[in-house]
Amino acid sequence: MPASVQKRDDTKKGPGETLEKRSRESSLAAAALPKKPAENRKEHIINLDRTDSELFAVAPPPPPPPPHPTEKVVVQPKPIVAPERRHSPPPRTSTPTSATPYSVASLQQYTSNFREQNVIRESRLGKVFLAELPEGKLLEVMKIDNPNGRVSVDDFLELVALISEIKHPNTLELVGYCAEYGQRLLVYNHFSRKTLDDALHDREEIDIELSWNARLQVALSSGKALEYLHESFQPPIVHQNFEPANVLLDDKLSVCVAECGLAELMPSSSVTQLSGRLRTLLxxxxxxxxxxxxxxxxxxxxxxxxVMLELLTGRKPYDSSRPRHEQHLVRWAGCQLHDIESLSKMVDPSIRGQCSEKVLSRFADIISRCIQREPEFRPPVSAVVQDITSIVNASREESE
Structure with missing residues (x-):
């Protein structure tokens, strides 16, 4: 049938028939499309039993990247260097020097238990006791005051090592020590009970005549001891307690200076804290x-x-029994040392007329330079010894 005739026939049909026909055509078209596999389709099912932590769980962090390949490094070992010593060395367990270690018990025995009758002199550091060994040899034991362990064992042993090296004809020789039970004891060879202080100011008890020439010899020998301490050690050894009580004299007026090398042990008390004899010592x-x-x-x-001014005048450095302007020896005599008339008057009456004014003036000039207030104006002790030596020679020539 011609197409035009068919079209006319369709138009003649009703609306219902037309919708039915279109529905069948849509179904046939959908059936003709390719179908998806069943496994690619998933049903969306809500599980009401799951918790919030399961629903909103945070994904774990990704694994770290693999490490970079390492290179083998060879480190050469460094030699061990001992650290710089800034503190006291460890305690010694053996004798540091040739000095002999003594026990407290043995020194108690030798000094009769440190009884007062055995005290032969005193100083700022403590008392010195006469000790007698069983074989009869005499020693001197200095019992150093050590309140509250002020002097440690290490410091004491270092000091012993230093003092044991001091060997001079005019210095007292250390032969032993003791550091037991908190004690600090130094043992010396005994030289003499007599001192320059005794010879100058206790003439009735000490039978020693100090002539002018003898005083020059005492000054010279004492100066040589100080020169040895200053010139033979590095750093120099400062005595710091040089006084007539530490200048020992035997019957032949030989000189031995005691307490050498003990400056580190001197108490640090100020002048205002001292009184009595200790204050006058200053x-x-x-x-x-x-x-x-x-x-x-x-x-x-x-x-x-x-001390030389004391040898010249016979006066103590401080004497409260004298007129006020004469009590302090240095203040009184210092300004008169270059006046020959005043100098002649201040000389110890027991030696007046034993030397010429020229020699006396030269000796006074040495004293004047030594007692200068400013230390830079004082000569070294070696120069003083040279000057005294020349005076001794001049005095000897005058005597002949």
Missing amino acids: NYDAPEFQESGIISERGDVYSFGV
Whole structure:
């Protein structure tokens, strides 16, 4: 049938028939499409039993990247260097020097239990006791005051090592020590009970005549001891307690200086904290030590000058029994040393007329330079010894 006729026939049909026909055609077209496999389709099912932590769980972090390949490094071992010693060395267990270690018990036996009758002299550091060994040999034991362990064992043994090296004809020789039970004891060869202080101021009890020439010899020998301490050690050994009580004299007027090398043990008390005999002792100390605690070789030179002034005048460095303007020896005599008339009057009456004015003036000039207030104006002790030697030679020539 012609197409035009067919079209007309369709138009003649009703609306219902047309919708039915289109529905069948849509179904046939959908059936003709390719179908998806069943496994690719998933049903969306909500599980109401799952918790929030399961629903909102955070994904674990990704694994770390693999490590980079390492290179083999060879480190050469470094030698072990001992650290710099800044503190005291460890305690020694053996004798540091040739000095003999003594027990407290043995020294108690030798000194009769440190009884007062055995005390032969005293100083700022403590008392010195006479000791007698079983075979009869005499020693001197210095019992150093050590409150609250002020001097440690290590410091004490180092000091013993230093003092044991001091060997001179005019210095007292250390032969032993003791550091048991908190004690600090130094043992010396015994030289003499007599001192220059006794010879100058206790003439009735000490039968020693100090002539002018004898006084020059005492000054020379004492100066040689100080010169040895200052010149033979590095750093120099400062005595710091040079005074007539530490200048020992035997019957032949030979000289031995005691307490050498003990400056480190000197108490640090200020002048205002001292009284009595200890305060008068400070008149041998240099002004810089009394004012600032400065210790030096020139301080020893000052003390030596005061002792020589004491040899010249026969007066103590401080004497409250004299008129007020004469009580302090250095202040009174220092300004008169270059006046020959005043100098002649201040000389010890027991030696007046035993030397010429020229020799006396030269000796006074040495004293004047030694007791200068400023340490830089004082000569070294070696120069003082040379000057005294020349005076001794001049005095000997005058005597002949």
